[in-house]
Amino acid sequence: MTTQVYRHRVRLITDAMIVRGISLGIESDKIDWLKDLYSYDGSEQYIFNYLTWDDERLTTRLLDRDTPDGYAKGFFKRLAERRLLKRIFSGRPTDFKDPEIRKRVFEASDTFLKALEEQVANKYSFDKNLVIAQPVSLKSVRAQTSEGEIIVLHPDGARPFHEESALFRSIDEAIREQYLEVYAPVEYADEKQKKRKRREFHSEIILLIEGLAGESNVFQSGESAGGGE
Amino acid sequence: MNTTDFVILLVEAAGGSIQGRTVLQKRAFFVSVLSDLKLDFRAHYYGPFSPSIDAAVSQLKSLGFIDERTIGFGSIGTLGLEVKRYDYVLTDDGQKIAGSLKKRKKEEYGKIVNSLKRIEKAGNPNYSELSIAAKAFFILTQKAKPMARTEIMREAQSFDWRIDDSSLQRTVSFLEKLGLVNKS
Numbered sequence: 440m441t442t443q444v445y446r447h448r449v450r451l452i453t454d455a456m457i458v459r460g461i462s463l464g465i466e467s468d469k470i471d472w473l474k475d476l477y478s479y480d481g482s483e484q485y486i487f488n489y490l491t492w493d494d495e496r497l498t499t500r501l502l503d504r505d506t507p508d509g510y511a512k513g514f515f516k517r518l519a520e521r522r523l524l525k526r527i528f529s530g531r532p533t534d535f536k537d538p539e540i541r542k543r544v545f546e547a548s549d550t551f552l553k554a555l556e557e558q559v560a561n562k563y564s565f566d567k568n569l570v571i572a573q574p575v576s577l578k579s580v581r582a583q584t585s586e587g588e589i590i591v592l593h594p595d596g597a598r599p600f601h602e603e604s605a606l607f608r609s610i611d612e613a614i615r616e617q618y619l620e621v622y623a624p625v626e627y628a629d630e631k632q633k634k635r636k637r638r639e640f641h642s643e644i645i646l647l648i649e650g651l652a653g654e655s656n657v658f659q660s661g662e663s664a665g666g667g668e
Numbered sequence: 669m670n671t672t673d674f675v676i677l678l679v680e681a682a683g684g685s686i687q688g689r690t691v692l693q694k695r696a697f698f699v700s701v702l703s704d705l706k707l708d709f710r711a712h713y714y715g716p717f718s719p720s721i722d723a724a725v726s727q728l729k730s731l732g733f734i735d736e737r738t739i740g741f742g743s744i745g746t747l748g749l750e751v752k753r754y755d756y757v758l759t760d761d762g763q764k765i766a767g768s769l770k771k772r773k774k775e776e777y778g779k780i781v782n783s784l785k786r787i788e789k790a791g792n793p794n795y796s797e798l799s800i801a802a803k804a805f806f807i808l809t810q811k812a813k814p815m816a817r818t819e820i821m822r823e824a825q826s827f828d829w830r831i832d833d834s835s836l837q838r839t840v841s842f843l844e845k846l847g848l849v850n851k852s
Contacts, residue, residue, distance in 0.1 A: 532731045538761035539768065541731055546672070576730065617730050 446577055452523050452622050455571045456514050463568055464501070464511025472500070473511065510568055524571065527559075527640040528621035534645060540652040544619055547574040551651065558647045559621055569624045576617035619648070669776050671724040673769055674705065676733060676758070680766035681780045685757040690714050692756055694798040695787065696721050701805070702783035702846065703776075711827045715802040725756065733762035790845035793838075801839035803829050805848055814852065 444450060464473045476492060479485060500506060501515040517523065535541040543551070552572045560567035621644060627633035669677075678696055679686055686692045697716045700707040709716035728734040739753045758766055770777050793801060807823045808815060815823070817836050824831045843849040 538731075538733065538764050541761075542672075542733070542765055545727070545731055546670070576727075617727070 446575065448526055449523065451573075451575060451620065452526060453518060455573055455622055456518055456524060459568070459571055460501075460511045460514025460518075463514070464509065467568070468507065468509030468511050470506070470509070470511060524569065524622035525625045525627075526620055527623045527625055527637065528619070528644040530619045530641075530645065530648070531616060535649070535652075537649075537652075540649055543652045544648055545574060545617060547619065554651055554654075555621070555648060558651065559623065559644060562643065562647065563623065563625075565623050565625075571622045573620055573622075574617060575620050669705070669773055671707070671718075671720045672727055673773065674707070674776075674780075675721060675724045675728060676762060676766050677769055677773065677777050677780050678784075679734065679756055679758050680763075680770065681777065681784050684763070685755060687753060687755045688795050689754045689756075690795045690799055692725070693717055693721060694795070694802045695784070697802050697806075698787055698798075698846070699780055699783040701848065702786060703779035705776075705779075709806070711806065711829075713828075715799045715829065716806045728762070731761075732759055733765055735759050735762075786846055791842050793842055797835065797839055797842065800831055800835045801842050803827070803831060804836060804839055805843055808849065 461473065461477060464470045465477060475485075476489065476497075479489075498515055498519070501511055502519060506512050530544075532541050532545060535544055555572045556570040557567050559565065559572070560570045621640075625636070627636060675696070678692075678699060682695070686695065694715060696707065696718060697709055699705070700709070700718075707718050708720050709718045711717075725734060725736075729736055735757045737755045737757060739755055803824055804820050807820050807827075811823065817833060817840070820836060821831050821833065840849060840851065844851060
């Protein structure tokens with residue numbers, strides 16, 4: 440379930456596109472009804488309005504000819520036509536040998552992600568709003584059990600769930616990994632070009648990230664201990 | 669200071685390793701109380717538990733800064749499972765990060781070190797007593813009023829925590845030594 444659904448490449452990209460499309464629809468396109476829908480004000484009126492919306496209504500309204508062209512409509516058009524952004528970079532912690540750089544990269548502050556999106560956009564001449572950098576991590580079953588264990592009953596007695604389940608036992612270690620991913624509106628002419636470009640993207644973006652990691656101002660955050668990491 | 673930095677400095681201040689998941693959570697709880705650091709502890713199976721600390725430990729393991737070692741004791745617990753302990757040790761990379769954090773966050777690190785020293789001086793209880801002390805103090809903080817031992821034990825039941833009188837008596841003395849409670 441985790442690897443096939445929650446961490447599936449297409450699911451991660453489409454989720455990121457939906458979020459970016461809606462955010463830009465509010466911040467950049469200034470669509471009033473979208474802002475009202477996503478600005479919870481605690482009123483009953485808000486709740487009543489919110490309950491009248493579902494995925495289908497949102498998509499139809501954004502794609503409607505009355506909705507002005509802009510980022511929100513553009514992202515949802517891409518989704519409807521399945522012209523998804525492509526994953527042009529996926530980096531693991533082990534890709535960054537220097538522990539200080541690794542730490543900074545995977546703390547993934549908003550400032551850092553924004554700066555990375557801008558640098559990638561500049562380097563490859565993309566619209567910076569169409570470049571999405573995000574950390575991807577999922578807790579393993581073991582991690583989700585916190586201090587205690589999830590216990591399952593077995594004919595031979597009680598056993599921890601993560602040891603009993605063949606599926607979770609095998610993927611537990613793998614899904615503990617986290618990644619930093621970058622999605623962008625790239626098109627490939629063929630498989631050969633795709634392979635070559637992906638290799639280039641990977642090595643070049645690693646260098647961009649390491650360069651950014653040296654700029655301490657990109658990583659400053661005012662987060663206090665316990666500040667919802 | 670973010671939570672991952674706090675966990676690295678906590679393990680470093682404890683000598684580079686902490687034995688047991690519960691000990692890590694409960695030491696973090698008392699250090700946060702004694703150092704006035706705001707961490708999001710809530711009632712859990714073994715007393716106050718911080719999901720942020722838990723997430724930070726997972727993050728640090730994933731980044732290769734902390735190693736989680738499972739120690740099996742070969743004995744069977746009440747649930748029919750082998751009794752195990754999860755120990756947390758700073759890796760070489762983790763020690764490098766700790767070294768630079770100690771320089772950059774001198775004041776916070778000093779507070780963590782002092783808090784751990786106070787815990788040690790107050791008796792350095794084992795995981796079980798530390799857990800009971802954390803539960804008792806959590807209840808007293810939640811209720812924000814003086815409470816008799818019997819009241820604390822009754823209140824503990826509402827969190828599904830079992831605390832017996834003799835353990836509570838010992839942990840009250842620990843809390844007194846830390847200056848967190850007064851007996852009257």
